[in-house]
Amino acid sequence: MKKIIIAILALASLQVNAQKFMTKTGSINFSASSPIEKIEGNNKSAACLLDSKTGNIDFVVQIKSFIFKQQLMQEHFNENYMESDKFSKATFKGNFNNLTSINFTKDGEYPASVYGKLTIHGVTKDIKSTGTITIKNGKPTLISNFSIKLSDYGIEIPGAVQDKIAKEAKISLNCSLDAMK
DSSP states (O other): OHHHHHHHHHHHHHHHHSOEEEEEEEEEEEEOOOSSOOOEEEEEEEEEEEETTTOEEEEEEEGGGOBOSSHHHHHHIIIIISOTTTSOEEEEEEEETTGGGOOTTSOEEEEEEEEEEEEETTEEEEEEEEEEEEEETTEEEEEEEEEEEGGGGTOOOOGGGTTTSOSEEEEEEEEEOEEOO
């Protein structure tokens, strides 16, 4: 009888620890800088949902929420390149490749590998990326850096400014998540 009770308690504790985490204040930064011009946008309102049981991870980023130091650059980004009235958000839907090596119940730093579908500018592509998940006080923080080719997502750079804008955008994310209640 004691063994059955211990087994039931162990299963119950696994279900409690396998939970969903989320944020609506994730930070995503990108740089398409060239030697001629610094082009950087910051977004501190990325939404992320992570299921620690299945390894599913979803991101939604409103394109108009990217902030630039120069207002004119922000207008060009939204109107000419990202066409944010037409393509209002970017999304990522994926899974962790190495979920079993990440202990969401133990503080520590864990290497992470994800794959999934990234949709930007109405174009969806398969991507793989690596990063780090840091667990502190039961809360995960996701950190990753990767690059994308702008042309892969149908983002055209006019000839007049092609030397000012990098052909690849460097993207970095830093998202601290809270347990969903």
